[in-house]
Amino acid sequence: xxxxxxxxxxxxxxxxxxxxxxxxxxxxxxxxxxxxxxxxxxxxxxxxxxxxxxxxxxxxxxxxxxxxxxxxxxxxxxxxxxxxxxxxxxxxxxxxxxxxxxxxxxxxxxxxxxxxxxxxxxxxxxxxxxxxxxxxxxxxxxxxxxxxxxxxxxxxxxxxxxxxxxxxxxxxxxxxxxxxxxxxxxxxxxxxxxxxxxxxxxxxxxxxxxxxxxxxxxxxxxxxxxxxxxxxxxxxxxxxxxxxxxxxxxxxxxxxxxxxxxxxxxxxxxxxxxxxxxxxxxxxxxxxxxxxxxxxxxxxxxxxxx
Numbered sequence: 001x002x003x004x005x006x007x008x009x010x011x012x013x014x015x016x017x018x019x020x021x022x023x024x025x026x027x028x029x030x031x032x033x034x035x036x037x038x039x040x041x042x043x044x045x046x047x048x049x050x051x052x053x054x055x056x057x058x059x060x061x062x063x064x065x066x067x068x069x070x071x072x073x074x075x076x077x078x079x080x081x082x083x084x085x086x087x088x089x090x091x092x093x094x095x096x097x098x099x100x101x102x103x104x105x106x107x108x109x110x111x112x113x114x115x116x117x118x119x120x121x122x123x124x125x126x127x128x129x130x131x132x133x134x135x136x137x138x139x140x141x142x143x144x145x146x147x148x149x150x151x152x153x154x155x156x157x158x159x160x161x162x163x164x165x166x167x168x169x170x171x172x173x174x175x176x177x178x179x180x181x182x183x184x185x186x187x188x189x190x191x192x193x194x195x196x197x198x199x200x201x202x203x204x205x206x207x208x209x210x211x212x213x214x215x216x217x218x219x220x221x222x223x224x225x226x227x228x229x230x231x232x233x234x235x236x237x238x239x240x241x242x243x244x245x246x247x248x249x250x251x252x253x254x255x256x257x258x259x260x261x262x263x264x265x266x267x268x269x270x271x272x273x274x275x276x277x278x279x280x281x282x283x284x285x286x287x288x289x290x291x292x293x294x295x296x297x298x299x300x301x302x303x304x305x306x
Contacts, residue, residue, distance in 0.1 A: 013053035023060035035074035050103040070188045071122045090273035121194030123187040132177025142295040144260035149219040158222040162229035163264025173201045173271035176286040199272035203285040231257040249306040
């Protein structure tokens with residue numbers, strides 16, 4: 001199986017001509033794994049660039065890749081409106097769309113229409129919050145938690161859950177990055193999965209009220225009652241503190257806080273129904289507590305945190 005774009009073939013996917021010049025020679029491609037994303041300030045502004053990048057990718061590769069078998073589209077729970085407020089849970093792949101704009105709708109509709117009459121198929125992969133190692137990724141919740149805990153320890157503070165009051169006791173779901181990779185390849189290579197979307201989660205649910213004390217114990221911290229804090233705000237003046245930690249332990253530089261503030265603001269349940277993937281044959285499972293601890297261990301091995 002040959003993946004869509006190699007590291008030696010970088011293209012500006014927003015530029016149609018550059019995309020075609022760089023990707024138009026990929027004649028041997030059999031599978032495209034599409035996970036590009038362009039951030040904008042409003043939901044409406046997200047549509048044009050994110051649809052354009054997918055269109056430029058596929059319309060550069062498909063005409064020359066005679067053996068193209070599958071296009072995998074990375075989605076998420078924005079498909080269900082999880083970013084907008086309380087939504088129906090467990091979310092299912094058959095749930096009706098909400099009032100647009102939402103770029104994931106446009107991307108999937110484009111694939112559905114483009115695929116008509118073609119030999120290749122598509123899949124939509126819908127993870128929950130993804131946990132894994134990825135420096136420079138602004139959506140890395142585990143890294144934000146680890147840095148927040150490390151700074152709390154340096155300042156002699158207990159670990160407080162910083163989210164909205166109602167968020168501490170709501171049900172949340174996460175997706176291990178390794179599990180997500182396995183599921184993505186499975187959906188792209190199992191013929192039963194053609195032209196289907198799948199929720200992909202670890203397989204368990206948790207509440208921060210249960211997980212937070214376990215995270216605190218990992219960092220040898222006490223837990224104090226939750227207090228609504230914008231990490232974007234309270235961490236803005238902690239550069240000197242973090243630099244002190246970096247110098248003391250010879251660590252790497254980091255981090256971004258907006259995404260963690262977003263996740264900790266969910267004062268409503270955030271999870272999907274993962275049974276469709278199991279019915280289609282994907283049975284991998286990761287315990288979320290074990291995932292967090294393994295990620296923190298990995299951060300320490302890589303000298304990202306003390």
